[in-house]
Amino acid sequence: MASDNYVMEHASQLLVSKVLRNTYALLALTLTFSAICCLIAMAANFRQLNIFVFFAGAWGLMFLTTKLRNSIWGLASLFAFTGFMGFSIAPAINYYLYLPNGANIVFTAFALTAFAFFGLSAFVLITRKDMSFLGNFIVVGAFIILGAIALFFIAPLFGYYIPGLSLAISAGIILISAAGILWKTSAIVHGGETNYIMATMSLFMDIYFMFVHLLNILGIASND
Numbered sequence: 001m002a003s004d005n006y007v008m009e010h011a012s013q014l015l016v017s018k019v020l021r022n023t024y025a026l027l028a029l030t031l032t033f034s035a036i037c038c039l040i041a042m043a044a045n046f047r048q049l050n051i052f053v054f055f056a057g058a059w060g061l062m063f064l065t066t067k068l069r070n071s072i073w074g075l076a077s078l079f080a081f082t083g084f085m086g087f088s089i090a091p092a093i094n095y096y097l098y099l100p101n102g103a104n105i106v107f108t109a110f111a112l113t114a115f116a117f118f119g120l121s122a123f124v125l126i127t128r129k130d131m132s133f134l135g136n137f138i139v140v141g142a143f144i145i146l147g148a149i150a151l152f153f154i155a156p157l158f159g160y161y162i163p164g165l166s167l168a169i170s171a172g173i174i175l176i177s178a179a180g181i182l183w184k185t186s187a188i189v190h191g192g193e194t195n196y197i198m199a200t201m202s203l204f205m206d207i208y209f210m211f212v213h214l215l216n217i218l219g220i221a222s223n224d
Helices: 002-043 051-067 072-097 102-127 134-158 165-189 196-221
Strands: none
Touching: 002 072, 002 165, 002 196, 051 072, 051 196, 072 102, 072 196, 102 165, 102 196, 134 165, 165 196
């Protein structure tokens, strides 16, 4: 019996190591591909997508990736999704680069995002703490953020303007993204996530949203 338990535990650890290895390798590739798509769109001075087109493309590709997560086509869909996201963020980055201090804003947002991701991931990988409790926080936080975003767009229609709401929304999304990195990494470590395509998509989205909203906060804080 003890021998069987050892074999099962060893097999479980091998699976966790495989998922971690595949997830981080795929995450590096998708981030690189997304950055290349972003640079191409920036060079072409691509205009910002209509919000409905953006949501249709992003949600459609996310849904397709989820449906195909257990096949080789899931990889193709994941690269299409991350490339689309990189393509769509190009106009925003170009906007910041046109500011006198824009290059510093973009670089600082990138550096802070990278530091946060590696720091949060390392914390879970070293401590092996179970972060499953963050799942409820992420769900509740997401609903609060959605409510704040709705208020952000609706309030001006009635002549109300709430100072600092954009800043608060961005700060909230950054916190949720950080919690998402902890939660998903912990799920992989503890065997709760065994599909590296889904793990990669989740971590990519957390990194993407963290970067975008750090840009917003740094842009608001900039004197330029």
